[in-house]
Amino acid sequence: MRFNTVTIKDIAKALGLSTSTVSRALRGGYEISEETKKTVTEYAEKINYRPNPIALSLKERRSYSIGIVVCEIANNFFSQAINGMESVAYTAGYNVTITQSHERFDREVLNVEHLASRSVDGLLISLSSESADVSYLKDLHKKGLPIVLFDRVTSEIDTHKVIADNFKGAYDATDYLIKLGHKRIAHFTSSAHLSVTGERLEGYKAALRDHGIPFNEDFVKFCGHGGINQEEIDDATKELLALNERPDAIFIAQDKLSTGCLHAIKKIAPDYFTGIKIAGFTNSNVVDLFNPPITAVRQPAFEMGQAAMELLIHLIESKMPVTEFETRILQTQLIVNNSKY
Amino acid sequence: MRFNTVTIKDIAKALGLSTSTVSRALRGGYEISEETKKTVTEYAEKINYRPNPIALSLKERRSYSIGIVVCEIANNFFSQAINGMESVAYTAGYNVTITQSHERFDREVLNVEHLASRSVDGLLISLSSESADVSYLKDLHKKGLPIVLFDRVTSEIDTHKVIADNFKGAYDATDYLIKLGHKRIAHFTSSAHLSVTGERLEGYKAALRDHGIPFNEDFVKFCGHGGINQEEIDDATKELLALNERPDAIFIAQDKLSTGCLHAIKKIAPDYFTGIKIAGFTNSNVVDLFNPPITAVRQPAFEMGQAAMELLIHLIESKMPVTEFETRILQTQLIVNNSKY
DNA sequence: ATCGTGTTCGGGAACGATTGCACAAAAATA
DNA sequence: TATTTTTGTGCAATCGTTCCCGAACACGAT
Incomplete structure (x- = not known):
């Protein structure tokens, strides 16, 4: 000013x-x-x-603004979640500051520290795929910064959390593929230490188990960078194609991996598409336009954003220090042929 | 804090x-x-x-942060542009604050005023489709707030601007369709008072003219909300189908309209796809996966974001008041079958 | 006449950092 | 030895706002 x-x-x-x-x-x-x-x-x-909000922030040591950290805004899930957050914040008189970690730990730390020093009243964060050590967040949380974790959470920090029912979403998708007659179902997923990775992997395994299909280690491909670089996905795809017994279906655990995998197959082995079935987590609005059709596991991103923001504002405005925390789990949807399954 | x-x-x-x-x-x-x-x-x-950055902002009356206003982050063009902006700001020691207008004028004004009162050192803005009156921006600019306009600009404000070569992009796409043999080419576009709308319409007209094809008013459909609501697009599509002489190709001027139009046709008249060719502005990363294939006019969004941020920072850090302004025009790319045409 | 008791307002200290100016002590010069 | 210069440090104002105290005044009760 x-x-x-x-x-x-x-x-x-x-x-x-x-x-x-x-x-x-x-x-x-x-x-x-x-x-x-x-x-x-x-x-x-x-x-x-x-x-002057700046003078107010200095005096009151709060800013009526809320920091958001996601890995990429160019990701349908996150941009939809942010819209949900904004809608709640807006009516409650808060502003939001959006930052991106680009799946990098150093950027995440930088963003969080910048937000904290700018007196955000609270923080909504989905961890980057590199974030194994969250002690920096833990410290901030201990010092009193209200934090709500969403999507990619950690058990290290005791606070409100909002996640999709990743286990069930993965189970449903795998179950769907099996019921279509597929038996050799591969699994593409991201960094192993992300909460969602574990939960979705478990759902996948459970569905296999329930149908008496043995779990095959070779069928699981971890793409640590979560689809940020296509090369990683291409390599994983090649490995899959090089197997003696090629998979006849793929279940993919991440938005960017889903499209990345389609690109990879289209590029590397376009004929492979015939007969193969792909299901994956994605919040894309254009899945129904995809040529190799894909069965989508859709997360209620907007609602998750709303819930996370509601919980955070509640935390911020609570007079008493909150000690009871909840983890809100929202249901996913399986979208087959552009309609709810 | x-x-x-x-x-x-x-x-x-x-x-x-x-x-x-x-x-x-x-x-x-x-x-x-x-x-x-x-x-x-x-x-x-x-x-x-x-x-404490807040204390510094109060004292220095600047914040080393830059405000960005776009209509939707869930739009590939804008999220890519934002990434370009971030990359430049980051190395120059600035932080960015991203806000969305959701194509609404009131939200845009609110965002801009909030950013200004928060002492952003400068502003990067792409106007909402509702923004006909930009006097509020003009005032701020007169008062000394450095502003760089990008994508959707206005001649009302005399400052740096960064745009794609919309005329040529539209010309190339239309020209491409004509050369494929199409003669009845419809045009979907957004709000009439956006700068990009006019430029792209002119490019479309010029290509028709150069090939001796008469311009048909009925073939041009304005979707004022720029694809925010699908209904608008559905209606426009129906109108097109109701014509005696149906178009055999469509050129679409906006990212969201492009996908929206594909959805509409797929829903309303799926058989219509046979033989019809669609070209449109889009920065989607998954166009090559689309089933009704689409020829994409791709804007150099990342580079545009970089250029805009560079110009803005230059404006901010210039000792002398800048009076000479430039409009940087970046070239678009026609993507046919997943490769540069 | 004195004492509360409101009512309405102003003075001034915060909040965290920078910075022009003053001033001391030390060093250099006459 | 006296004076000037250098060097290192502190005081206080400033940014815009809030809020604790206290001041001034009026009114009714004692």
Whole structure:
């Protein structure tokens, strides 16, 4: 604000009052006469006075703004979740600051620290695929920064969490593939230490087990960078194709991996598409337009964002320190041929 | 920052110095003895001191942060542009704050004003499809807020601008369709008062003219909300299908409209796809997976973001008031069958 | 006449950092 | 030895706002 130099002082000077009186008049302080209040508010209105949020932040040590950290906004799941968060924050009078970690731990730390030093009142974060050590977050949380984890969470931090039912989503997708007659189902997933990776892997295994299909280690491909670089996916695909017994279906655990895998197959072995069935987690709005059709496990991203923001604001505005935390689990949807299955 | 209470005062007290000395020692002031400097910096390091950006913003009336306003982050073009902006800002020591207008004028104004009051050092903005009146931006610009417009610009504001060569992009796409043998080419576009709409429409018209094809008013469909609601697109599609002489190709001027149109046709008249050719502006990373294949006009979004941020930072850091402004025009690419045409 | 008791307002200290100016002590010069 | 210069440090104002205290005044009760 190098401009908008209308301050409370200007009002005070113009009206022959003190800054304290003006401040109280504007805040509706009970100790100010109706008349003064009227004069002040009318004048403030006239000269278009806006309180300086920076000065307020310095004084109040809060900012009415909330920090969001995701790995990529160019990811349908996250952009939808952010929209959900915004919608709740907006009505509650908070602003949001969106940052991206690009799946890198150092960027994540930098973002979080910058947000914290900027006095965000709270933090919504989905961990990067590199984030194995979350002690920096833990410290901040201990110092009193309200945090709500969503999507990629960690048991290291005791706070509210919002996740999709990853186990069930993975189970349903795998189960669907099996019921279509597939028996050799591969699994593409991301970094092994992400919460979602484990949960989805378990769902996949459980579905196999329930149908008496043996689990094959070779069929599981971890792409540590979560689809950030296509090369990783290409390599995994090649490995799969090099197997004696090629898989006849693939279940993919991540949005970017799903499209990445389609690209890879299309590029490396387009004929392989015939007969193979692919199901994967994705919140893309255009899955129904995909040529090798894909069965989508869709997360309620918008609702997850809303829930996370609601929990965070509750945490921020709670008078008492909150000690009971909840993990909200939202159900996924299996989308087959553009309709709910 | 309700925690991280390590301030310059704490250091001063602990070391028996004044705050001014500590400040100067940390800043590397030439007037401080080497010994004191060392003591101070070492102690600051030890207790992990971080200067409070809020206090700095208040004092310096700048924040080393840059505001970005786009209509939707869930749009490939914008998320890619944002990545370009971030990359430049990051190396120059600036942070970015991303906000969304959701194609609404009131949200845009709210975002801009919030950013300005938060002392952003500059603003990068692509106008919403509702933004006909930009006087609020003009005022801010006059007051000294550095602004760079990108993508959807306006001639109302005299400043740096970064756009794609929309005319040529549209011309190339239309020309491509014509050369494939199509003569009845419809045009889907968004709000009429957006700069990009006009430029792309002109490119479309010019290509028709150059090939001696008459311009048909009925073939042009304006979707004012830019693809935010699918209904609008469905209606436009129906109108097109109801024509006596149905178009045999469509050129689409917007990312969301392109996919929206594919959805519409797929839903309303799937058989219509046979023989019809679609070309459209889109920065989707998955166009090659689309079933009704689409010829894409791809904007160099990342580079546009970089250019815009470079120009803005230049504006911010310029000692002299800048009076000469440039409009940087970047070339689009026609992507046919997943490769540059 | 004195003492509460409101009511309405102003003074001034915070919040964290920078910085012009003043001032001391030490060093250099006359 | 006296004076000037250099060097290192502190004081206090500033940014815009809030809020604790206290001041001034009026009014009714004692």
